[in-house]
Amino acid sequence: MKKSYEDIHGKKYNRWLILFVVVLIAFAGTIMQTSLSTALPTLMKSFDISMSTAQTATTYYLLVNGIIVPLSAVFLTRVPTKRLYLILGITQLVGIIMTYFSPNSSWGFFIAGRIITALAVGILSSTMAVIVMNIFSSKELGTAIGLTGLALGLAPAVGPTLTGWILSKSHVIFGLTVSSSWRSMFLPSLLVTALCVVLIPFVMHDVVENHRQKIDFVSVLLSTIGFGFFITGFSNVADKGWGDLSVILPVIIGVVFIGLFAWRQLRMDDPLLDVRLFLNSRFTVATVGTLLVTMAMYGVEMMLPTYLQNVRGMSPLNSGMTLFFGALMMGVMAPIAGNLADKYGVKKLALTGFFILAIGTLPFAFISATTPTLLIKVMYAVRMIGIATALMPLTTAAMTAVAVEHSTHASTINNTARQISSSIAVAVLTSLTQNTTTNALPQHALKIADPLAYGAKSITAAVSGFRVSFIAGLVLAILGFVFVCFIKKQTKSNDVQMEVD
Known part of the structure; x- marks a missing residue:
């Protein structure tokens, strides 16, 4: 087997080194998508701002990310790969540095850093699969795309836990004392991005054909x-x-x-974006399947930390540690699922993944204020195994359903679908939780007459709200399983051919 290949200029390159850098820099950026959720109280105190103002750090980040992702295809088409990644790496580094050094008196400067970072992260996350598609043979594609799950799936799951750990106390890392200041939570991403910027000129090559597409x-x-x-x-x-x-x-x-x-x-x-790809039923099936597993993932992942903190009274660190084992399972299972898809085919893996996801979500539909923490840890880990088992093969199927020259547009569409579906899932489930909780709250008069009874019924109301969102996650997992059943023919992912009944 070859250990190196040639880029579009005939120069030799090592595809595993390229994959390492591509995944690493995307991981460094993607981990910050969810990291701020744990640090909002700290930011509010440091910048002397309200909760709604602090939330804009996440809102603007996701907004800019959502706007740039649909446009990312044109960048990879027009700009040589090596140059593009160097520009994006420097852009991400500049954004993180701006955020890290933001004075406590300037929230606007902090937001500007987040926006610049989001511009780079949006394009980096969309181009990973295209790079993989162009440097790996079809027999190894599932495994390679599975490794990109470390950035797409593991990083957002680890973000809150890592931030909670950093903010809990000072730490000594590589002989350096890292304080518990809010700035410290950006230090890992800053250092990793800086390393990638140094490596890109030596490791990255022009592996995607370019043409001067008119914008x-x-x-x-x-x-x-x-x-x-x-x-x-x-x-x-x-x-x-x-x-x-x-x-x-x-x-x-x-x-x-x-x-x-x-x-x-x-x-x-x-x-600018070839939406004709939706005429390809194989691509459409895989993309819709990816959309469903993404929404099912957010059905619990976004609401569970709030349940642990608001109902169980856990600290941000403890709630993050409760979910850490699940995040670890996601990281372990992603490349394994890709490898299994190479051997057994996408349909079998996707069906297995949605089934495991449904089994792991079912207990959350019956959650209470006294559900054992160990059960939550175990079932959350089961969910994440199911998500990785379904998500990675479906992502592979979406990419291999089209010709290599269309992979840039396929990846952009796939990532846009994930971005939109996650936004919809968070909005719908948050609304369901809040409305159910509000409707189940006891009369305000009870708060004066019997504060203890009011407190107990308020907790019950909150639990009922979370149950509704978890049930919605279960429904999405079941829908995903049923949808994948409509794949009529499925071969191994190295020559994916899917037909829909």
């Missing part, structure tokens, strides 16, 4: 307005509710402009 600025505008408004609308659901104009109007505007964007792409010879 259609009308398409860019339609995409930016469409996805920007759509994600903004769903981001407002938790605070405003479904009936508020700040939710309804942005979502409607977003849908209209996304529709116009898709219509324009269909009429172009060289589209």
Whole structure:
């Protein structure tokens, strides 16, 4: 077996070193998508800001990420791979440095750093699968894409735990004393990104064919307005509710402009994003399957830390440690699932993954205020095994359903679907939890008459709200299992051919 291949200029390269750098830099950026959830109280105190203001650090990050992902195909198409990754690495590094050194008197400077970081992370996360598609043979593709799950799945799961650990007390790492300041939570990503920027000139090669695609600025505008408004609308659901104009109007505007964007792409010879790929049933099935497993993942992953802290009274660190074993299982299982898909085929693995996911989610539908922590740890780990087992093969199937020259657009569409589905899942489940909890709360008069009874019933109301979101996660897992059953024919992922009944 070859240990090196040739890039588009005929120069030798080591594909495993390229994969290492690509996954590592994406991991360093993606881990910050969820890390701030643990640090919000610390940021509020340090910057002297309200909770809603502190939340903008996450909101703007996800918004910019959601806007840039649909446009990432054009960057990889126009810019040589090595140069693009160096630019993105430096951009990510600059954004993290700005965030790290933000003065406590300037929240705007902090947000600017987050926005710059999000621009780089959005493109990096979308281009990983394309790089893998171009440097690995079809027989190893499942395993290679499985390794990218370390960035796409493990990093967001580990983020809150790592941040909680860093903020809990000072630590000595490699002989350096790292304080418990909020700045310290950005230090691991800063150091890893800096390492990648040093390695990229020596490791990365131009492995994706380029052509001078003309940028259609009308398409860019339609995409930016469409996805920007759509994600903004769903981001407002938790605070405003479904009936508020700040939710309804942005979502409607977003849908209209996304529709116009898709219509324009269909009429172009060289589209910014080739939505014609949805005419390929094999690609569509795999992408929808990926969307379902992503939403099922967020059905519990985003709500469980809040349950552990608000109902069980855990600290951010302890709640993060409760979920850490599950995050570890995700990281271990992702490459294994990719390898198994190479051997047994995507359909078998996806069905197994959704089944495990449903089994792992079922106990959460009956959760209470006294559910043993050990059971939560074990069942959460089971869920994450199921997610990795389904997500990695489906991602592989989506990429191998199209020709290599269309892989850039396929990866962009797949990542856009994940970005939108995660935003919808978080908005819908947060709303379900809040509405159910509010409707189940006892009368305010009871708080005065019998504070203890009021407190007990309030906890019961909160638990009922979380149960609804967990049940929704279970329903999504079952839907995913049923959907994958419609795959009529499935061979191994090295020559994926799927047909739909």
